Amino acid sequence: MKDIDEKTQVELEAAAFRRLVEHLRERTDVQNIDLMNLAGFCRNCLSNWLKEAADERGIALSKDESRTHVYGMPYEEWKERHQREASPSQLADFEKSKPGH
Numbered sequence: 114m115k116d117i118d119e120k121t122q123v124e125l126e127a128a129a130f131r132r133l134v135e136h137l138r139e140r141t142d143v144q145n146i147d148l149m150n151l152a153g154f155c156r157n158c159l160s161n162w163l164k165e166a167a168d169e170r171g172i173a174l175s176k177d178e179s180r181t182h183v184y185g186m187p188y189e190e191w192k193e194r195h196q197r198e199a200s201p202s203q204l205a206d207f208e209k210s211k212p213g214h
Contacts (some may be wrong), residue, residue, distance in 0.1 A: 134159070138185040141195040159183050194213045
């Protein structure tokens with residue numbers, strides 16, 4: 114970013130990340146498979162990236178903790194409340210979108 118110091122850039126990027134997480138928490142109607150099919154990432158990817166960033170810095174953050182942060186609740190609870198069975202067309206689109214296809 115032009116004319117922005119590194120600290121401010123990190124703060125802006127963190128704010129954008131927090132807004133994305135908040136948006137995904139609000140949009141429970143959007144399923145992870147939809148995100149994967151359209152954008153190539155989902156809530157689980159986001160939580161994995163958060164955990165990887167913590168690991169790189171030697172910060173203890175479990176997979177469950179990172180998922181709870183992204184989902185706003187334990188992952189199993191989110192699945193029970195919001196996850197629907199993927200349709201055959203969603204699964205077919207997912208298979209087509211995998212690298213190497």
